[in-house]
Amino acid sequence: MEKTTPKYMELVGWINEQIETKKLVPGQKMYSENTLKDMFGVSRQTVRHAIGVLENEGIIRRVQGSGTYINDNRLANLTKRMRVSVVTTYVDGYIFPRTIQGIEKVLLEAGYSVQIAFTNNQHGREKTILEDIISRDEVSGLIVEPTKSGIPNPNLRLYQEIRKKRIPVIFINSFYPQLKVPHVSINDHMAGWKMTKYLLAMGHDRIGGIFKLDDGQGQARFSGYMDAMMDAGLEVKDGQIIWVDTEEKQHLDKVTGKVLERFRDCTAVFCYNDEVAFGLLDIFRKNGIRVPQDISVASVDDSELAILGEVPIASTPHPMERLGGKAAENLLRMIKDPGFDANYEFEVDVVPRRSVRKIK
Amino acid sequence: MEKTTPKYMELVGWINEQIETKKLVPGQKMYSENTLKDMFGVSRQTVRHAIGVLENEGIIRRVQGSGTYINDNRLANLTKRMRVSVVTTYVDGYIFPRTIQGIEKVLLEAGYSVQIAFTNNQHGREKTILEDIISRDEVSGLIVEPTKSGIPNPNLRLYQEIRKKRIPVIFINSFYPQLKVPHVSINDHMAGWKMTKYLLAMGHDRIGGIFKLDDGQGQARFSGYMDAMMDAGLEVKDGQIIWVDTEEKQHLDKVTGKVLERFRDCTAVFCYNDEVAFGLLDIFRKNGIRVPQDISVASVDDSELAILGEVPIASTPHPMERLGGKAAENLLRMIKDPGFDANYEFEVDVVPRRSVRKIK
DNA sequence: CTTGATTATTTGTATGTACAAGTAGTAAAA
DNA sequence: TTTTACTACTTGTACATACAAATAATCAAG
Numbered sequence: 149m150e151k152t153t154p155k156y157m158e159l160v161g162w163i164n165e166q167i168e169t170k171k172l173v174p175g176q177k178m179y180s181e182n183t184l185k186d187m188f189g190v191s192r193q194t195v196r197h198a199i200g201v202l203e204n205e206g207i208i209r210r211v212q213g214s215g216t217y218i219n220d221n222r223l224a225n226l227t228k229r230m231r232v233s234v235v236t237t238y239v240d241g242y243i244f245p246r247t248i249q250g251i252e253k254v255l256l257e258a259g260y261s262v263q264i265a266f267t268n269n270q271h272g273r274e275k276t277i278l279e280d281i282i283s284r285d286e287v288s289g290l291i292v293e294p295t296k297s298g299i300p301n302p303n304l305r306l307y308q309e310i311r312k313k314r315i316p317v318i319f320i321n322s323f324y325p326q327l328k329v330p331h332v333s334i335n336d337h338m339a340g341w342k343m344t345k346y347l348l349a350m351g352h353d354r355i356g357g358i359f360k361l362d363d364g365q366g367q368a369r370f371s372g373y374m375d376a377m378m379d380a381g382l383e384v385k386d387g388q389i390i391w392v393d394t395e396e397k398q399h400l401d402k403v404t405g406k407v408l409e410r411f412r413d414c415t416a417v418f419c420y421n422d423e424v425a426f427g428l429l430d431i432f433r434k435n436g437i438r439v440p441q442d443i444s445v446a447s448v449d450d451s452e453l454a455i456l457g458e459v460p461i462a463s464t465p466h467p468m469e470r471l472g473g474k475a476a477e478n479l480l481r482m483i484k485d486p487g488f489d490a491n492y493e494f495e496v497d498v499v500p501r502r503s504v505r506k507i508k
Numbered sequence: 509m510e511k512t513t514p515k516y517m518e519l520v521g522w523i524n525e526q527i528e529t530k531k532l533v534p535g536q537k538m539y540s541e542n543t544l545k546d547m548f549g550v551s552r553q554t555v556r557h558a559i560g561v562l563e564n565e566g567i568i569r570r571v572q573g574s575g576t577y578i579n580d581n582r583l584a585n586l587t588k589r590m591r592v593s594v595v596t597t598y599v600d601g602y603i604f605p606r607t608i609q610g611i612e613k614v615l616l617e618a619g620y621s622v623q624i625a626f627t628n629n630q631h632g633r634e635k636t637i638l639e640d641i642i643s644r645d646e647v648s649g650l651i652v653e654p655t656k657s658g659i660p661n662p663n664l665r666l667y668q669e670i671r672k673k674r675i676p677v678i679f680i681n682s683f684y685p686q687l688k689v690p691h692v693s694i695n696d697h698m699a700g701w702k703m704t705k706y707l708l709a710m711g712h713d714r715i716g717g718i719f720k721l722d723d724g725q726g727q728a729r730f731s732g733y734m735d736a737m738m739d740a741g742l743e744v745k746d747g748q749i750i751w752v753d754t755e756e757k758q759h760l761d762k763v764t765g766k767v768l769e770r771f772r773d774c775t776a777v778f779c780y781n782d783e784v785a786f787g788l789l790d791i792f793r794k795n796g797i798r799v800p801q802d803i804s805v806a807s808v809d810d811s812e813l814a815i816l817g818e819v820p821i822a823s824t825p826h827p828m829e830r831l832g833g834k835a836a837e838n839l840l841r842m843i844k845d846p847g848f849d850a851n852y853e854f855e856v857d858v859v860p861r862r863s864v865r866k867i868k
Numbered sequence: 869c870t871t872g873a874t875t876a877t878t879t880g881t882a883t884g885t886a887c888a889a890g891t892a893g894t895a896a897a898a
Numbered sequence: 899t900t901t902t903a904c905t906a907c908t909t910g911t912a913c914a915t916a917c918a919a920a921t922a923a924t925c926a927a928g
Contacts, residue, residue, distance in 0.1 A: 194881080277616070
């Protein structure tokens with residue numbers, strides 16, 4: 149993902165940095181427009197554009213005929229807005245609470261307060277929440293876990309409006325491909341790739357999969373799985389893949405028939421995440437299929453669910469607190485320097501567990 | 509000498525007038541830059557300059573590729589200080605996420621935003637958070653889960669300061685007895701009482717207990733347990749009780765020796781909550797003690813942990829979302845009516861499960 | 869009817885030029 | 899010394915051009 153920061157925004161970032169590092173102090177006269185124009189090799193109009201942005205933010209003051217000056221009320225202005233809004237889909241269990249905890253810890257230590265809201269993975273709720281944030285105009289940054297990132301989002305306009313207000317936004321776990329907004333997540337493709345490679349290395353070659361349809365993570369994990377299968381010269385058969393949506397994920401037992409039929413000839417199943425894997429183990433147990441003797445199960449995220457049941461599940465750890473912390477840190481940098489590239493993807497590794505059996 | 513107004517300012521005035529006279533209504537698409545350029549015989553740059561001024565005032569909104577639209581800024585005036593702060597000990601799992609969800613849902617629907625912070629059950633963190641809330645002076649209410657409510661709290665002064673500012677406060681799950689602040693919680697005494705009565709009814713008479721030392725809930729549940737035992741004419745022996753603190757609760761296996769010894773002669777154990785019960789089952793399993801054949805286990809809260817393991821645990825349901833929602837509703841009433849008595853305790857009932865065996 | 873590519877329109881970024889208007893210091897004039 | 903006029907420099911206004919990027923409507927292919 150390539151993001152080109154406009155020249156005038158780079159200038160904004162540079163000037164902000166000069167003030168931040170005390171190279172320019174309040175009351176002091178700034179470089180003149182022509183000086184900046186020569187320093188950066190841009191046109192005077194571009195310099196004026198940048199200075200205009202800073203003036204609107206109340207950071208500097210222009211006086212015709214005299215020059216441009218640094219304002220001294222910058223700090224007083226900022227403390228009023230030392231607040232970050234966090235918008236996630238859920239909060240009840242799984243990886244969410246600890247991710248939020250990671251965010252909260254970093255922001256609290258930086259003197260920010262954290263405002264929070266949950267979409268329940270519903271576009272309508274997301275709309276309400278974003279409109280509230282926009283109309284209040286009280287936050288200096290936004291951390292968002294996308295709602296249904298796999299399908300078109302009707303709220304993109306609201307995100308653009310937020311960007312127009314120069315409020316930095318960062319996505320976690322997933323992102324909307326249509327928006328050029330940075331994201332912090334795990335490398336979902338790598339998760340699918342490495343786990344599938346692991347299953348292959350354990351001697352499996354008929355590997356089924358359950359993936360989540362309506363978010364981008366499911367699709368990325370699927371493509372990692374598929375690439376690994378193709379890399380091994382194996383065909384991915386549609387009959388070995390089950391796609392579920394959020395609703396079905398919660399109640400996997402409703403598709404018991406489909407599960408038993410599609411995975412009948414498989415020696416292993418790759419699951420979208422631990423919730424799905426946990427539900428799958430339940431179905432297998434109720435139908436007398438033993439794990440890992442009859443079939444192996446692998447998963448992603450390595451949440452508490454992975455080690456809670458009778459059979460611990462091989463999974464790839466999700467850096468929960470660290471991911472939240474990284475997102476918060478990068479957001480803070482974006483607030484200071486609008487040109488900062490905040491994209492980050494965590495690498496993942498496989499944790500072998502008893503749910504996967506070695507086949508000779 | 510007459511002062512000539514710049515062309516772009518004339519344009520600003522004209523557009524403002526159009527909105528004032530309802531010739532342009534909110535949400536409607538404005539004339540495009542090129543249209544205005546032709547209408548007024550000025551350059552596109554001048555038009556952009558004018559539109560830029562209006563955009564900074566929040567009167568209009570520009571959307572690249574689409575057009576320029578009139579903003580609906582009615583909302584901006586209304587909601588200013590509609591914010592509630594929620595302070596809980598943890599967020600990672602158990603009953604916390606769903607309680608927070610219940611709070612958030614009610615407050616969001618009432619038009620409030622929710623600010624959140626976690627103490628990690630440390631007095632120091634609680635102090636930082638409360639001082640921040642006081643100095644910002646931006647919230648209209650406070651929902652707090654007490655930190656270590658069982659031992660004297662060094663931050664009572666801060667709560668009194670908040671009260672002096674006439675900001676309503678409500679406690680959830682537990683409360684500080686020294687403060688006359690309303691609380692919404694389950695009836696912990698009843699939880700201890702009813703569950704013990706249930707164990708007695710199942711034929712048990714040698715009932716041990718594990719309780720949490722450093723919060724008020726543990727003490728209330730203990731007194732319910734004790735009252736039920738005495739009501740049945742049974743003696744509560746110190747040797748059948750284990751007191752744990754927060755640290756030991758997380759790593760119950762560290763006191764394995766004590767557990768095995770104290771409960772050797774018991775037919776049942778009443779646990780402070782599901783976390784403790786879950787850890788206890790683990791210890792029993794690792795030491796070859798079968799539940800419920802050798803010993804019965806009962807618990808409080810009925811979280812996901814109660815039904816996750818091999819042996820489902822008898823427990824008393826915690827009304828998580830409902831409790832959070834009730835707390836939020838009562839806080840809203842307190843904001844409107846400072847005299848409202850917001851105290852509320854949920855009644856609890858026993859959910860029998862396989863972890864408790866009937867003795868003839 | 870749906871999907872995908874194309875096209876026209878719209879705003880965004882960037883550069884260049886020219887002159888106007890205000891400021892501050894300097895030099896000349898009273 | 900004080901005043902005035904000048905001058906160099908600053909920001910403000912205005913116009914022109916070019917291309918980039920996003921959007922929405924249109925049209926053709928399946």
